[in-house]
Amino acid sequence: MKLSHIDKLESESIHIIREVASEFDNPVMLYSIGKDSSVMLHLAQKAFYPSKIPFKLMHIDTTWKFKEMINFRDEIAKKYNLDLLVHINQEGVQNNINPISSGSKIHTDVMKTQSLIQALDKYKFDAAFGGARRDEEKSRAKERIFSFRDKKHRWDPKNQKPELWNLFNTKIDKGESVRVFPLSNWTEIDIWQYIYQEKIPLVPLYFSKIRPIIRRNDMMIMVDDDRLKINENEKIERKKVRFRTLGCYPLTAAVESDATTVEEIIIELLDSKYSERQGRLIDNDQIGSMEKKKQEGYF
């Protein structure tokens, strides 16, 4: 029997997940509710079957996620009996940090990056899984699978530990941690193929439906609740749209689409001319912006 490309990726990821469970005292899996997180969760369940996943999951809730994401999260946690923590940066909430008036940069920094750091410190996690892939963004292409973070959770791209064969240096001092990316070698099409083959449940937002949107900065933004103030020159349209990537709703652009199933999404993807991160406003703040965010502690 010959293993296919996807079979190899699957086993590689399971190996990485088991390695973390064996070598760290207090790992956590960061669950962002998106498709990559869903694949990562599915792989973790396989890695330890028939036992339960031997670590907690954690969602960093910015309070601006789509409602459907939160519903989906809670359903999945119940269905699979997951040990799920939800962390919100209360300080940010009190200071009314939000993506609209504070701007994407401050909102992401306070409610995502700082919130994540708060939670990691609070629970003293020594390893945190993330669903990032190297094909997503140029600075991610250079990050290790086991990516070291100092006591202040910073990434130093110029001082990464060499990673050879499948031997991972898991030695850290107290207070330091690693971010682990089991999906490093998967591409977007691999993820979709796997979701299709394994019938992995996804947030309905990935599938096309008529949704209320407004047009702002050349992007279609969904009106998910009344916190999104509609300007005078804007009007709510009802469009058949879906999301290629999920984040905070005012920062996540919808795309017009007729794809209502995974098959149709894959066909659409094969024809598409735009890469998936384009739907995210945060990357284009400035050239090299993802790299800067990562150095500060962002996933």
Next chain:
Amino acid sequence: MDIETFFQNQNNKKQLKILTCGSVDDGKSTLIGRLLFDSKNIYSDQISQTKIESEKYGTQGKQIDLALLIDGLQAEREQGITIDVAYRYFETEKCKFIIADTPGHEEYTRNMVTGASNSDVGIILVDATKGILDQTKRHTFILSLLGIENIIVAVNKMDLINYDEKKFKDIISSFKNFSSEFNFNLQKFIPISALVGDNVFQKNSNTTWYNEKSLIDELEEISLNEPLEEEIFSLPVQFVNRSSSDFRGYSGTITSGKIKVNDEVQVFSSKEKIKIIKILTPKGESDFAVTDQAVTLTLDKEVDISRGDLLCSVKNHYYFLSDQFASHIIWMNKEQMIPERNYIFKFINFQTIGKITDLVHKVNINSFEKIASKFLNLNEIGYAKVALNKNTIFNPYKNNKKLGSFVIIDQFNNQTVGAGVIEHELRRASNISWHQMSINKNVRSSINGQKPCVLWFTGLSGSGKSTIANIIEQKLHKLGKHTYLLDGDNVRHGLNKDLGFTDVDRVENIRRISEVSRLMVDAGLITIVSFISPFKSERKMARELVEIDEFIEIYVDTSIEECEKRDPKGLYKKARSGKLKNFTGIDSNYEIPSSPEIILETKIKSAEELADEVILYLKQYNKI
């Protein structure tokens, strides 16, 4: 095309991991950019982003600089060089490619080794205008060392030499000249221009004299060795799966061969034989599993198996159990490799303390000459003997890359400082056994009415170590205790007179003293050692040679300013004037102990008072 056919095609595609290497301006990033661009694996928004960046940092005038698609990190975009390993993904009709893009500079050899460790094919870029360079030789050597069987020599920038066939042939013959001793399965030469795309995807009319395949066609046709039928099954146990119920399974990734339900296998270390009951693969329960699958196995009986064990075929001749082996080592850290220093050796499913006992030679990676040396510097490669603290299972790298490779980790700063490939075992250790004597340490020391121990003084030169140690020995002598004082300066007149003051010699100095003090403790003596002993790792080594409660580390805490002021032997003055090299605290490092048993602060108390503190400690802990 319907989706099922699409996935069928996807699943039939071969996965190929390739590494691009070559000298700094040979055009690696441009070539990868070209591969992504021509295979249509770049989205239009990425192209427009690259166009914006091309105007800012580009080297191709108005044209899009394909290298900028690849050079991910900000610093690289600014410096125009690739400083780390970047991974890129693209696919063609027949193949899914993962490319490791690694830097060309000699100071980034470690990054190249990292990229090569996971690659199936190496593409060596040669700049047609420059021909074979030292870097070309170095990269070829590393590919061979890391067991890469397929190489493609891509002679780039053919457009700049007017597609001159003769120059191309000259490069081939000089490549063959230096690489004759390397054993590659497949070795191809292709004239290309990454900048304009000649012979990368499409054959080009500029090189009508070239009758063979384009680069991509060549890559697609490479066949990787499929696992052989008779290959030995091996599974390093990574994780023991125990659910709350009575389930007990052993998880890991199969490193060679295959396994079926009811097969008999052995636990290699205990040679215990067991039968496979269930195989859980990522696709569910299965009758069999193959190499590279991450599985969980259940067995017919309860045996003692944990992470670090190896399950394997009952018959196998390749594996060995030993605490010593010979290996090639690539050093990856700024701090040099020091023989006899303890490091952590991490293998596929376990780690242990060990040391490099002998560096047989190092290799000049540009000329392949073997050079005698005691240590390795950053990016150097050597052939060495390694001794571990416990017996471990190995398989030479040429038989199994996963079981024959390891990384070396510094036990204090946790850096990955080196990597190695195992060549063969060394049996020496098991042939020298330890003779058990009838009169032992306890018997000897009971006559003396004392418990033997090491009082290990450490501190800067002139801190007062020897003065305090001397007073302590006098006091113990008065109490009728049997002692011996090993003084740094005195020992250097005899046992260690062949050693100087380089880091390597300092380590050997302390290693010998540690062994001597172990013998003295065994003789039942209270052993007082007064050495600067500047490095944590050697103090730890000395500590580990005796029983846990037998080692008392005493840090004589005197500041460098104070020592320099006292300067009893005039050494600081000499060091400051440059007449004395490698002087601790001046141009050689002193690592302050993090948790010594005793700290003596010389600023506050006299030597006499401090000596009494130590005597009191010995009484409190029932040593005297």
